[in-house]
Amino acid sequence: MAPNIQTEIETLKGHIVYLGTVVEENLQCAIKALIEKNPDLAYQVMQTDRVEVDSIEIDVEEACLRIMALHQPVASDLRFLVTVLKVNSDLERIGDLVAKIADKVLLLYKLDPVKFLSDSMQVPEMFNEMFDKTLCMFRQAMEAFINEDTDLAYKVCLADDEVDKAKRTIYNELEEIIMSTPAQHVYLAKLLSVARSTERIADHCTNICEDIIYMQQGKIVRHNMVL
């Protein structure tokens, strides 16, 4: 016999929070692997995504479908389950982007291990701000989900513009550096991809928060409809 829907929902919420924690830790490790030039850590990030994140995502989706079939939820329960399905998918996509960042670290190492580990290649300072803002958005998005905090969700949606702006700045500056030091173009091109992945992570945090607003208020705020 299936447990009652409230128990199911509490359990599911726990699974999403756990998935969020795994993805957040993996994101931190990916950034650390890039800044500290640690290929072992980058490899570990990719393994965690493949083994843990993907598997939790499937478990959460199956649980949602089972609850929907057995309990036929309505109102806040329905909105919660629809939100979980979408948040689950966003977290898995964030996981993939984190793995993509780690993959860039490994690629750079494999291209020229000595050069990569030398002091000549450093992640420019301007990345720090973008990483910090994206990590902050991620943490706040999960906090908004756990505490059903619509105000915080709105705040996160608005912060996305800052990450977009940071990415544009990084693009412009990296293009200039590539022109002035063409020898490092392979390394710098990979950093462009890291900036792009980080910006996409922030976009998924925004999606999560838009879904939290739907879960709480029942109104769809995607595509800047209400924001």
Next chain:
Amino acid sequence: MSHSATAIMSIEKPQVEVEHLNLFYGNSQALTDMSFGIPASQVTALIGPSGCGKSTFLRCINRMNDLVEGLRIEGSITIDGENINDPSLDVIELRRKVGMVFQKWNPFPKSIYENVIYGLRIAGIKERGVLDQAVEQSLKRAALWDEVKDRLQQSAMGLSGGQMQRLCIARAVAVNPEIILMDEPCSALDPRSTSRIEELIRELRGEYTIIIVTHNMQQAARISDYTAYMYLGELIEYGPTQKLFTVPERKETEDYITGRFG
């Protein structure tokens, strides 16, 4: 309990208009200050826990409560602008206009044919051609014609539960009502028969105003255009079904439809 005005939607040009309806059984109040409008040619579902007054309210609409001892009604119910509690109103005509289908099918121990034309016979119609046509038309509307057309003179008591319920719907439809009241019409039916009745309700919608009491919330969500949630004789929330089942305005409604009630 005071309710926000927005939780009870107002309908433009309602066919049935309920205003400050109060109903008492002796000293006990069963319905309290209900005010809302029911639109024509749509399906309106009444939901709420047992004893909340859904059936009592439904029976007010065709004055089935008239013979209940000690019953007193205040406020008004109008259908197409006419007050149905007006003493000068012809109750027989009201019940022709407002048909009813009950929880437990109740065909008469007569032939299928005689069951369908029962109301027409009472109205004095005797022409065979008219009656034959009414039988065919009503049974077709009730999606029963194909199953019984070759045995119209056989007893209705030989039909299955689902068929008997559809026969009762055909009997209600035969007198050409404008409104059909349904009091838990599927509660004693198996899923397949329930699905046929629900399909029938979808087909009848547009031609008739249907007001249905149901304990099955999924059924209310599936078949109705508007839903009213009642609790302890009060109308708590009333609005489009899609909205009520996704984003209800009142916490009481939310608690009931999500099963957190009580």
